[in-house]
Amino acid sequence: MTVIKEVEYYPPPNNWVGRVGRLAMHACQQTGIATLLLIAAVRSFRHALTSRSRREILGQMYISGIKSLGVITIVALFTGMILALQTGIELRRFNQEVNIGTAVMVSMLREMGPFMTGLILAACVGSAITAQLGTMTISEEIDALEIMSIDPVRFLVMPRLIAMTIMTPLLSFYTCVLGLLGGGLVGMTQLGVSWEAYLDNATRFAEVKDLFVGVLKAVIFGILITVVASHEGFATTRGAVGVGLSTRRSVIVSFLLILITGYIVTRLFY
Amino acid sequence: MIRFEKVQKSLGGRQVLDGVDFDIQQGETFVIVGPSGVGKSVTLKHMVRLMTPDQGKVWVGDTCVSEARGDDLRRIRERFGYLFQGGALLAWLNLAENVALPLRENTDASEDEIQERVHRVLEMVGLQADANKQPSEISGGMRKRAGLARAIVGKPEIVLYDEPTSGLDPVTARTIDTLIEQMRRDMGITSVVVTHDMHSALSIGTRIAMLHDGRIVELADPDRFVQSEQPEVKAFLEAQYITRTGGWERKSE
Ligand SMILES: Nc1ncnc2c1ncn2[C@@H]1O[C@H](COP(=O)(O)OP(=O)(O)OP(=O)(O)O)[C@@H](O)[C@H]1O
Ligand SMILES: [Mg+2]
Numbered sequence: 001m002t003v004i005k006e007v008e009y010y011p012p013p014n015n016w017v018g019r020v021g022r023l024a025m026h027a028c029q030q031t032g033i034a035t036l037l038l039i040a041a042v043r044s045f046r047h048a049l050t051s052r053s054r055r056e057i058l059g060q061m062y063i064s065g066i067k068s069l070g071v072i073t074i075v076a077l078f079t080g081m082i083l084a085l086q087t088g089i090e091l092r093r094f095n096q097e098v099n100i101g102t103a104v105m106v107s108m109l110r111e112m113g114p115f116m117t118g119l120i121l122a123a124c125v126g127s128a129i130t131a132q133l134g135t136m137t138i139s140e141e142i143d144a145l146e147i148m149s150i151d152p153v154r155f156l157v158m159p160r161l162i163a164m165t166i167m168t169p170l171l172s173f174y175t176c177v178l179g180l181l182g183g184g185l186v187g188m189t190q191l192g193v194s195w196e197a198y199l200d201n202a203t204r205f206a207e208v209k210d211l212f213v214g215v216l217k218a219v220i221f222g223i224l225i226t227v228v229a230s231h232e233g234f235a236t237t238r239g240a241v242g243v244g245l246s247t248r249r250s251v252i253v254s255f256l257l258i259l260i261t262g263y264i265v266t267r268l269f270y
Numbered sequence: 271m272i273r274f275e276k277v278q279k280s281l282g283g284r285q286v287l288d289g290v291d292f293d294i295q296q297g298e299t300f301v302i303v304g305p306s307g308v309g310k311s312v313t314l315k316h317m318v319r320l321m322t323p324d325q326g327k328v329w330v331g332d333t334c335v336s337e338a339r340g341d342d343l344r345r346i347r348e349r350f351g352y353l354f355q356g357g358a359l360l361a362w363l364n365l366a367e368n369v370a371l372p373l374r375e376n377t378d379a380s381e382d383e384i385q386e387r388v389h390r391v392l393e394m395v396g397l398q399a400d401a402n403k404q405p406s407e408i409s410g411g412m413r414k415r416a417g418l419a420r421a422i423v424g425k426p427e428i429v430l431y432d433e434p435t436s437g438l439d440p441v442t443a444r445t446i447d448t449l450i451e452q453m454r455r456d457m458g459i460t461s462v463v464v465t466h467d468m469h470s471a472l473s474i475g476t477r478i479a480m481l482h483d484g485r486i487v488e489l490a491d492p493d494r495f496v497q498s499e500q501p502e503v504k505a506f507l508e509a510q511y512i513t514r515t516g517g518w519e520r521k522s523e
Contacts, residue, residue, distance in 0.1 A: 009283050052374075136360075143320050144358035144417075148372040148424075149344045 034231040037153065038223070041161045041230075044154035048162060060163035064125040065171060072120055076175040079112050080104055080182030088191040097191045101201030104183035109210040110217075113176035114168075115262055118221035121168060122254035126229035129160055130250035133233025134243040142234065157230045161223065168222030169215045176214065213269050220265065221258050228254045271296045271428070271460055272317055277326035278484075279312060286312050288484030289326070299454050299461040301471040303506065304481035310464040311355060313481065314430045317462070318350050319343060330428075348376070351421035351429040357413035359405040359420070365392065366401040369420045376424070391419040394449060396442070411438040418446065422453070428460045429453070435470050443467070447474050468510045472496065480506065492516070 008029075013019050047053055087103040133156060136142050145152045180202060187193035232250035236242045272294040279287040286309040294300045302310050315321040316328050319335050328335045330346055338346055359368045369388045373379050379387075392398045395415040405413055414437065421429055431450070435443035451474050453459040465471055471478050472492045480488040480495075482502045490498065496507060496516045511519045 009280070011283055139356050140354040140358040141360060143315070144352065144354055144420075146320060147318055147347055147350065147352045148375065149347055150371070150375050 030231070030235075033235070034227050037157065037231050037234070038161075038227045040153045041157045041227070044151065044158045045162070047154050048158060053159060056159040057162050060159045061167055063128075064121065064160070064163050065167035068120055068124045068171070069174075071124065072117065072171055072175055073178060075116050075120060076113075076178035077182040079116055079175070080108060080179030080184075081186045083107055083112065083179070084183035084186040085190060088187065088193075092191065097187070097193050098197050098201050100183060100187055100191065100193060101198045101203075102205040104180060105202035105206045106210055108176045108179040108183075109206060109214045110266065111214075111262070113179060114172045114214050114217035114221055115258065117168060117172040117175050117218060118225065118258040118262075119255065121164070121171070121222070122225045122229075122251055122258065125164065126225040126254050127247050127251050129226065129229035130233040130236075130247045131243055133230055134236035134246050137234055137236045138239055138242060152234070157226070160230065161226045164222040164226045165219055166222075168225075169218040172214060172218035209269070213265065217262060217265050220261055224257050224261065225254050228257065271331060272462070273329040274313075274316070275327045275329070277313075277316060277323040277328060279309075279316070279321065279323050281312065285484055287316075287323070290481075290484070290486055292479055292486055292489060294460065294462060296460055297454060297458045298476040299450060299463060299474050301463045301465060301475035301478045302481055303465060303468065303471055303478060305506075306466070308481050309484065310481055311432055314352075314432055314462065314464055317430060318347055318352060348424070349427045351424065351426035353414070353418045353421045353429070353431045353434055355432040356410070357405070357417035359413055359416055361405055364402050364404050365397060365408070365416045365419075368405070368416060369423050372420065372424050387423055388419075391423045392416075394422075395419045396445065411442060414438065415442070415446070418449075426459070428462070431461060431463045431465075433465055434463060435465065435467050443470065450474050468507060468512055472512070472516060 010022070013022050048057065083104045084100045088097055088100045091097050091099055091103075133142075136156075142152050145155060183202075184195055184198045187198045188195055229250045232246040232253070236246045238245075274290050274292050277287050277290045278285070290313065292300075302313060304310050312321060316323060317330065317335065319328075319338060322336045327337075330349070333342060333346055335343075335346055359365070360371070363371065366388050369391060370384050373384045373387065389398065389401070392401055395418050397412060397415055397419065400408060400412065400416075405416070408416070414434065418431075418434065421431075429450075434446050434450070438446065447470050450461050450463065454461060461474075463471070463474065472495070475492055475495075477489060477491050478495045479486050480498075480500065480503050488495065488498045488500045488503045493516065495503070496512060497514050498504065507514075513519045
């Protein structure tokens with residue numbers, strides 16, 4: 001499959017009913033095209049083991065994973081610290097400070113770990129993917145690949161998708177661990193909860209299911225970010241201004257989808 | 271060899287091509303001229319199904335490109351080389367790797383063979399010394415020449431050139447013209463050249479087509495093209511100081 005570039009053009013609507021209808025139609029159309037892109041990318045997984053693809057996937061894993069590690073570390077620590085502090089202040093009224101362990105562990109594993117990781121990756125990696133593919137689209141590099149019978153989806157999207165599907169859960173797990181650490185630090189220094197008591201409490205009530213839900217979310221977020229970013233990149237028109245616009249759209253759409261699917265997954269499992 | 275049948279195409283709500291008809295013969299250098307934004311690049315893209323017509327058909331040999339899919343499309347595209355307006359090199363590969371890309375991805379050629387061919391085409395476009403540079407380190411004209419090298423490295427039967435000489439200094443521009451003419455003469459390669467440069471068009475074209483308002487308003491060999499009575503053609507030639515005998519007009523006394 002090749003990249004769908006030409007979409008139907010309709011003249012702009014002139015009343016608000018038309019505008020709402022157009023918006024809905026546009027949303028359906030974009031979802032459809034992005035879904036086809038995902039299917040095409042998954043189908044090209046069978047080329048993932050060639051030596052060029054392996055190198056490319058490793059390169060993308062480095063870019064998407066290792067390069068965002070700095071921001072993720074800081075965000076994760078502070079997320080854990082805020083969670084511990086917030087719940088700790090409330091729990092202290094009932095002399096239940098020790099339970100911050102469970103609070104931090106469970107909300108990091110199920111919600112905040114994948115959520116924070118997703119937001120950061122959408123902002124750092126998704127935007128970069130859109131900007132790069134968008135620039136390639138407007139400078140006819142995507143066209144050039146197609147002429148050479150090099151499938152842009154296999155060449156560009158597949159390695160990024162695989163890299164993100166692997167890296168997002170790993171980073172999400174890393175976020176959880178650091179969040180837990182941050183929570184413990186606050187517990188020890190601000191709330192007088194010892195490290196051992198904190199850890200004991202954290203591991204006593206957390207279930208494997210929490211870990212599983214978190215990993216599942218992270219995998220879904222990784223896929224969403226890559227597909228949205230690639231789709232927006234390929235759909236770029238109108239020069240450098242267009243690249244700016246589609247990068248912005250890519251980040252916004254990823255944020256929204258992360259929020260919505262995060263809610264849906266939690267709802268499905270609890 | 272390449273035939274357009276009443277091709278219509280609208281883009282962004284504007285009718286860009288409005289019934290374009292022509293037939294390009296094998297071994298000819300077919301030049302398409304016309305003002306900016308008239309749809310010259312769009313016309314080229316239809317030949318390799320980077321765009322499909324709203325109405326009408328595009329034929330390459332006896333296959334209808336606009337309906338080709340999968341392996342058919344791949345076989346058609348293999349016969350083409352395409353020089354894009356800006357070169358369209360991949361930013362993260364150096365020139366030699368860019369030129370080698372189609373060979374690496376689509377053929378079983380050995381690494382030695384690839385190196386040898388890449389070296390030869392880079393030499394043809396005068397870039398042998400810059401093989402290891404990144405696209406961002408070279409000028410626009412050099413990128414275009416590297417794009418040309420990539421277009422011809424796979425030994426295509428038909429080469430499409432989107433403004434091969436714009437942005438080049440006159441001497442380099444003429445070496446590109448010479449290269450196009452040489453490939454036609456020595457290898458029988460069919461070329462389709464899109465350009466604004468009438469001097470280049472008149473010297474290498476076997477036929478010249480003028481695109482205006484979505485249609486071909488003039489299609490003739492160079493000798494007759496300069497004598498055309500079409501007002502758009504006259505204006506285009508006059509703007510480049512070309513007289514109706516194909517000579518050159520001096521404005522100052
Ligand atoms: N993908 C696209 N989406 C919408 N409009 C497009 C697209 N590609 C081209 N157009 C429009 O089609 C028209 C013709 O474009 P084209 O690039 O063929 O011009 P051109 O003749 O090659 O001009 P130039 O000499 O400047 O390269 C322009 O008005 C352009 O805005
Ligand atoms: Mg053009």
